[in-house]
Amino acid sequence: MNTYEIRRDFPILDQQVFGHPLIYLDNAATMQMPSPVLQAIVRHYHADNANVHRGIHALSERSTRALEDARERVCSFINARTSDEIVFTSGTTASLNMLADMLVGNLRPGSAVVSTLMEHHANFVPWQQACERTGHPFLVVPLDERGDLDLYAYQDLLENHDVSLVAFTHVSNVLGTVNPITDIVELAHEHRALAVIDAAQSIRHEAIDVQAIDCDFLAFSGHKMGAPTGIGVLYGKYDLLENLQPVRFGGEMVDDVCVDRTTFAPPPLRFEAGTPNYVGAIGLAAAIDYLEYLRLDDVREREAQLVHYAEERLQRIPGLHILGNPKMRMGCVSFTVDGVHPFDLATMADKLGVALRSGNQCAQPLLHEANGVQNVTRLSPAFYNTVGEIDMAVTCIERIVKLLKR
Numbered sequence: 001m002n003t004y005e006i007r008r009d010f011p012i013l014d015q016q017v018f019g020h021p022l023i024y025l026d027n028a029a030t031m032q033m034p035s036p037v038l039q040a041i042v043r044h045y046h047a048d049n050a051n052v053h054r055g056i057h058a059l060s061e062r063s064t065r066a067l068e069d070a071r072e073r074v075c076s077f078i079n080a081r082t083s084d085e086i087v088f089t090s091g092t093t094a095s096l097n098m099l100a101d102m103l104v105g106n107l108r109p110g111s112a113v114v115s116t117l118m119e120h121h122a123n124f125v126p127w128q129q130a131c132e133r134t135g136h137p138f139l140v141v142p143l144d145e146r147g148d149l150d151l152y153a154y155q156d157l158l159e160n161h162d163v164s165l166v167a168f169t170h171v172s173n174v175l176g177t178v179n180p181i182t183d184i185v186e187l188a189h190e191h192r193a194l195a196v197i198d199a200a201q202s203i204r205h206e207a208i209d210v211q212a213i214d215c216d217f218l219a220f221s222g223h224k225m226g227a228p229t230g231i232g233v234l235y236g237k238y239d240l241l242e243n244l245q246p247v248r249f250g251g252e253m254v255d256d257v258c259v260d261r262t263t264f265a266p267p268p269l270r271f272e273a274g275t276p277n278y279v280g281a282i283g284l285a286a287a288i289d290y291l292e293y294l295r296l297d298d299v300r301e302r303e304a305q306l307v308h309y310a311e312e313r314l315q316r317i318p319g320l321h322i323l324g325n326p327k328m329r330m331g332c333v334s335f336t337v338d339g340v341h342p343f344d345l346a347t348m349a350d351k352l353g354v355a356l357r358s359g360n361q362c363a364q365p366l367l368h369e370a371n372g373v374q375n376v377t378r379l380s381p382a383f384y385n386t387v388g389e390i391d392m393a394v395t396c397i398e399r400i401v402k403l404l405k406r
């Protein structure tokens with residue numbers, strides 16, 4: 001993988017911030033968009049734009065074709081059985097909220113929903129709130145001391161409760177822990193529970209095969225993989241989608257509307273009320289093309305090298321503590337430094353051109369468990385970052401820590 005050539009596709013990286021070359025290490029929050037994706041969007045607006053599904057004119061037909069081609073593209077990317085299993089949403093958060101709203105009320109009476117302590121709030125709060133509304137118990141799988149899921153505790157929960165749904169992340173957005181999703185899904189199914197996967201952090205790093213994983217639902221966002229914001233996916237097995245009632249209503253999702261009743265279109269349109277973000281979907285298809293052109297295996301290998309290099313260099317800084325030591329880490333490394341507030345660290349790093357993220361990373365249940373840590377600093381490289389950038393960023397962090405501790 002030739003990083004210098006790849007960086008030409010990301011002109012945003014070639015800029016100065018406060019007089020220093022930008023070092024963008026906040027890719028777990030959003031990945032930058034490569035030029036071919038932007039070009040696909042511009043081309044659509046310049047040549048083919050019209051609202052989809054509703055017109056018989058040429059532009060509307062082209063626009064509709066492009067949206068449905070994008071659905072096919074996503075279908076083959078995650079190896080769904082049919083593109084009817086691909087629901088376009090505005091992102092992971094929207095996918096999981098909609099799913100929780102549609103699903104939890106229909107679970108076996110009295111059965112429990114299980115999530116984990118390492119979830120992003122997007123895969124925690126919607127289930128917690130839906131359980132609160134419907135009276136289903138909400139149970140949480142703890143982590144072991146390394147920051148891996150405690151799979152014994154998970155098994156115990158499944159054996160000792162009537163669990164009808166488990167929702168867990170593929171990769172933690174704080175610890176970078178990679179969960180053994182196929183095993184987790186298999187165990188869920190052995191206990192008659194549905195399995196929902198949050199793939200927001202893994203979608204860029206892993207070739208996801210929903211049939212091999214056998215998950216029932218999976219959600220991800222386009223902007224974590226080079227597509228624009230405002231587009232995401234909810235994958236669901238068709239027979240499950242077919243039995244869900246929509247919770248958002250409006251144009252295009254209906255079959256027949258009468259004064260006293262409405263019938264709905266089949267999936268996926270049933271879940272896409274209103275004008276869909278078809279240009280976002282076209283951008284998502286272009287982002288998939290781009291990642292496949294780079295080869296996903298190479299992207300994963302490159303990002304793994306960068307994360308491990310960062311981890312190795314960071315842990316040499318006195319007083320710096322990396323959160324967790326999972327068996328497999330992907331995408332990011334989070335840390336605290338004795339006597340240094342993460343906001344001060346990230347603010348000063350910014351003044352040196354280094355973009356890091358500090359805060360609770362929308363994962364408060366995890367941080368509450370981590371000895372009362374409230375905020376961390378997170379460094380998350382992408383394939384377009386260089387080892388030299390990691391070196392410079394770590395040197396900056398070292399300097400800032402010395403300064404702040406003085």
Ligand code: PMP
Nearest residue numbers: 091092093120122173200201221
């Ligand atoms: N889950 C995880 C693991 C994430 O990292 C994120 C984004 N930080 C989300 C869900 C939410 O994604 P979005 O904000 O795109 O809906």
